[in-house]
Amino acid sequence: MKKIIALFVLLAAVTFIAPFSGAQMCDQQAKIAGAHIIPPYVSDGQTYRAFVTAGQTAEFHATFFAGTTYRIAGATGEGDGNLIYSVYSVDPNTGDRALIFTNSQHNNAPYWDFKVTTTVEVAIEASLNPASNKESGCAVLLIGFKQ
Amino acid sequence: MKLKLRYAALLLSGFTLLAACSDDPADNGNSDSPAKDTIDVNNFKVKGQSFMMPSPMQIADLIKKSGSLYDKGMLNPVNNSSKYTEAMKQALNLGVYGADLGYITMYENTPDALEYYKTVNQMADQLKITASFDQALMKRFSDNIANKDSVMVLVGEAYRRSDNFLRESEQDHLASLILAGGWIESMHFALGVYKNKPNEAIAIRIGEQKNTSAGLVKLLKEANKPEYAELLTLMEALDAEFQKVEIKYTFAEPTHDEGAKTTTINGKTEVKITPELLTALTEKVAAVRNYIIN
Numbered sequence: 001m002k003k004i005i006a007l008f009v010l011l012a013a014v015t016f017i018a019p020f021s022g023a024q025m026c027d028q029q030a031k032i033a034g035a036h037i038i039p040p041y042v043s044d045g046q047t048y049r050a051f052v053t054a055g056q057t058a059e060f061h062a063t064f065f066a067g068t069t070y071r072i073a074g075a076t077g078e079g080d081g082n083l084i085y086s087v088y089s090v091d092p093n094t095g096d097r098a099l100i101f102t103n104s105q106h107n108n109a110p111y112w113d114f115k116v117t118t119t120v121e122v123a124i125e126a127s128l129n130p131a132s133n134k135e136s137g138c139a140v141l142l143i144g145f146k147q
Numbered sequence: 148m149k150l151k152l153r154y155a156a157l158l159l160s161g162f163t164l165l166a167a168c169s170d171d172p173a174d175n176g177n178s179d180s181p182a183k184d185t186i187d188v189n190n191f192k193v194k195g196q197s198f199m200m201p202s203p204m205q206i207a208d209l210i211k212k213s214g215s216l217y218d219k220g221m222l223n224p225v226n227n228s229s230k231y232t233e234a235m236k237q238a239l240n241l242g243v244y245g246a247d248l249g250y251i252t253m254y255e256n257t258p259d260a261l262e263y264y265k266t267v268n269q270m271a272d273q274l275k276i277t278a279s280f281d282q283a284l285m286k287r288f289s290d291n292i293a294n295k296d297s298v299m300v301l302v303g304e305a306y307r308r309s310d311n312f313l314r315e316s317e318q319d320h321l322a323s324l325i326l327a328g329g330w331i332e333s334m335h336f337a338l339g340v341y342k343n344k345p346n347e348a349i350a351i352r353i354g355e356q357k358n359t360s361a362g363l364v365k366l367l368k369e370a371n372k373p374e375y376a377e378l379l380t381l382m383e384a385l386d387a388e389f390q391k392v393e394i395k396y397t398f399a400e401p402t403h404d405e406g407a408k409t410t411t412i413n414g415k416t417e418v419k420i421t422p423e424l425l426t427a428l429t430e431k432v433a434a435v436r437n438y439i440i441n
Contacts, residue, residue: 030311037307042299044202045245045306046326047314062199063358064412089414091396092358098398101410106403113409118416119355120396142307143199147296 026051029075029140036073036111041144048141052076052128058139060124061090064116069146073111074103074126076137080110082129083139087114090121097123113146198362200326203246204299206333207253209352215340217254222247223332223440225266230441234274235374238321239439241270242328245306250336252298260298264288267305274321276309320370327363327382328439330356335436338429345422353428354420360389381438385431393419 026049037043050058064070074083086102100122103109108129126139223243231237248263268285271277284305291297306325313322334356341349364386367379399413 027311027315034307039296039300042202042204043303043307044199045303045310045329046200046322047307047311048199049314060198061358061362063201063355065201065205065352065355066416068205069409087410089396089398089412091398092394093396100401100412101403106405106408109408111408113407115409115411117412118396118414119351119418120412120414120416121358144303145202145205147299 026138026140028078029138030142032075032079033073033110033140033142037071037142037144040147041071042147044143044145046143048124048143050126050139051136052126052139053136054128054130054134057125057127060126060141062122062124062143064114064120064122066116066119068116070114070116071111071144071146072114072124072141073144074139074141075110076126076128076139077132077134081108082132082134082137083110083126083141084108084129085124085126085141088123088125090123092121198359198366200330200359200363201333201356202249202303203329203333204249204252204303206337206352207246207250209349210250210336210340211253213340213344213346213349215344217251217256218339219256219259221336221339222250222259222263225262227440228266228269231270231273234321235324235372235378236439237270237273238324239328239378241267241274241309242325242330243332243436243439244270245302245325246329246332246336248302249299252295252302255293255295257292260292261289271305271309276312320372323363323366323370327367327378330359330363331432331435331439334428334432338425338432341425342429350420350425351418353425354392354394354418355416357389357392357394360386378435378438381431381435385428385435388424388427388431391424395419 026047030047030049034043048060050060052058072085072087074085076083084102084104086104087100088097089100090097101112101114103112106112124141126141128134128137128139223240225244228240228244231240244263244267248260248267251259251263264285268277284301288298288301291301309325310322313319313325334353337349337353340346341353360382364379364382367375367382395417397415399415401413402411404410
């Protein structure tokens with residue numbers, strides 16, 4: 001009987017606590033990434049985030065407009081350099097993708113700037129740094145544009 | 148004890164799997180999906196904004212650069228704010244007033260900026276996201292009101308904090324409405340300026356919103372709220388017009404500057420948008436905006 005009660009308590013705890021713990025764990029990562037969106041960059045007013053496990057990739061879509069310089073800042077875990085992100089151009093008619101940038105080729109840079117000479121649809125993929133040996137985490141990306 | 152922990156681990160794994168398997172059927176068979184193990188962020192408990200909405204301030208900047216004069220008549224009057232008693236309209240109009248504030252900031256109109264900032268603050272209070280527009284931020288805003296660049300940073304930061312707060316508190320649907328309101332107001336500005344003084348740069352920038360329009364409709368659909376039905380119908384009618392815009396993109400290799408931590412995105416995009424289509428978009432945007440602000 002005690003085992004059944006314990007199981008019910010555990011079930012209730014997981015049901016009610018898990019959704020909140022999942023959401024709140026992104027706040028710290030938003031702060032870490034936010035530290036890189038500083039003047040002259042202005043936040044676009046949004047927080048892009050997803051819960052990812054090792055080996056999975058979260059995907060975000062954006063339009064980068066010609067004549068603008070954007071900054072992408074990403075974070076997962078408790079510090080910089082734990083998030084791998086890649087930016088692809090996407091052909092709006094065929095969906096074909098071409099790699100524009102990946103921070104894995106630039107020391108896992110926590111932020112990077114993009115000068116946009118022509119308006120382009122982009123897909124941004126984010127995943128955990130395999131070297132961090134993390135099982136899962138909240139991936140946060142922030143985007144700012146230069147004034 | 149070990150056994151009990153094992154039960155707990157199994158139970159947790161079960162819930163994790165259940166959460167991971169709760170796919171939205173609407174996304175099944177998406178031909179754009181890469182073959183690898185990819186997450187659609189909206190299918191997860193930790194939801195996110197899966198596509199980026201252009202900041203209203205970017206559109207306002209383009210409008211100012213076009214040489215268009217400040218026109219307060221384009222804004223949603225602040226006295227309309229008392230009409231919005233439901234969360235849906237409050238969120239939509241928080242987006243609208245934010246875009247208005249962005250427009251005012253570009254033109255450095257201090258009295259109007261203060262008036263609209265107070266209204267934005269009031270709308271945020273009604274939505275219980277005042278923490279994002281707290282007293283400290285209000286003071287910084289007042290202290291820097293004459294400095295356009297500082298105000299832009301503060302407004303961007305306040306909206307990001309609101310967005311984050313709403314997603315942390317599992318109110319993604321309200322965050323989406325704020326984005327929708329802001330975008331519609333931006334389109335209202337851009338199309339209004341084009342109507343008064345046709346300008347190719349603005350026409351192209353309007354046409355480039357094709358993907359944003361489609362993404363916004365998807366976002367509102369995913370919210371799955373019966374009370375959004377009328378808004379969604381109007382947005383779908385607008386999106387049907389946006390999908391007539393022709394966009395051709397040609398890729399070119401980017402260039403990287405390691406020292407400056409900068410990549411230059413090259414290539415070429417051609418946008419075809421006719422005056423007739425711009426007229427149709429003007430009508431559809433007006434219909435959505437009238438629904439939002441009235």
